[in-house]
Amino acid sequence: MTVRGTCLCGDVAFEADAPFEFMGHCHCSMCRKHHGAAFSSALAVHPSRFRWLRGAEGIRRYESSPGGSRPFCGRCGSAVPGSAGELVFIAPGLLDDDPEMRPQAHIFVASKAPWHEIADSLPRFDAYPSGMGEAVPFERRSEPVAGRVRGSCLCGAVGYEIGGPVAGPIANCHCSRCRKARAAAHASNLFVELPEFRWLRGEDLVVSYKVPEAERFTQAFCRTCGAKVPHVNAARGRVVVPAGSLDDDPGAREELHIFVGSKAPWYEIADDLPRHEAYPPGPYPPPSRRPRDAGARG
Structure with missing residues (x-):
């Protein structure tokens, strides 16, 4: 095969x-x-x-x-x-x-990311399984600041912050574009309003790629390390934040799966979060179902 x-x-x-x-x-x-x-x-x-x-x-x-x-x-x-x-x-x-x-x-x-829960029964290892190698230390790329949620790319050249804690939700998207963009089982995105977002450094290093046939699907990444970073949609007044880029616990949590009709055949959704074949009904992203003060802070 x-x-x-x-x-x-x-x-x-x-x-x-x-x-x-x-x-x-x-x-x-x-x-x-x-x-x-x-x-x-x-x-x-x-x-x-x-x-x-x-x-x-x-x-x-x-x-x-x-x-x-x-x-x-x-x-x-x-x-x-x-x-x-x-x-x-x-x-x-x-x-x-x-x-x-x-x-x-x-x-x-x-x-593990604090906003993600592992729900399946696969074996779990804190680092590498025995015999696979030694873990490499990774230094945090930004200093925590009270009342703010910070994030950065892998090399640290791009950094940003948003007002926190963030209500959410974090949405897991299983569409084929998101899977290829993130080269992952699914994307996990946090949506914030533009006034709550600020680049700290490296905005000039951000590369944006828009899928030609898409209305607005755009991936943003650091040109140096390739790490995924927020995409600022000024026309809509919204920022799409790849949750994997966060350095702090945003307070928000995963709350739904979308486009599960396009889910990867090799990945099974094991949690009990709501699932939608495409977009959920109503506005997107939908309002968070969690209390405003739920979750940890950075």
Whole structure:
């Protein structure tokens, strides 16, 4: 069996042949920032069974740790496959086909985002499972400030803050565009009003890619590290914040899944949050169902 995949813009394409080695979810802060998601997922394959179809020359790389490279499409920002050790790691959110393998574990759950709850019964590891390697320390990219919620990219060059705590909700979107944009099982987005948002640094480093045929679907990312950062829609007076980019607990929590009709076949929703085949009825994002003072603060 051969599976194929592309980045969001389609410039980068690849294919890989089964059998695959393993599949799992990572909750480390570096993966969350790189993907802008609640967690990253990886499908491992031997290099002899992996092939670039096009666009390898357009891939940019950021060394997030000694010997650890995080590749991304220079045009749209999608995280793309990369090698580590003796394997190639594919973000299955990029796949157009079902790999017919399912996730086997959660790793780095000690670094899990405070706004995300793991609801399935897969094995959990605080860091790497025994024998897989040593954890690399990651320094917080911004200092906490009372009454504000801060976030940053992976390299730290881009930083922002929003008024907090934020009511939410955080919405998990399973549409194919979000899956390819974040190279993840789903996107997790927080929506804030423009007056509540402020760039702290690096606004000039933000690259925006709009899907040509979309009304407004736009991905924003740091040109240096590829990490997903907020997209400011001045015309609508709203900012879409990739929740994985947050440094602080926003107070908001995941409250709904949307576009589950387009859900990745390899990912199962295990929580009991409301699910919608496409957009939920009424205004979007919908008002939070949680009390205004619920949740922790940064």
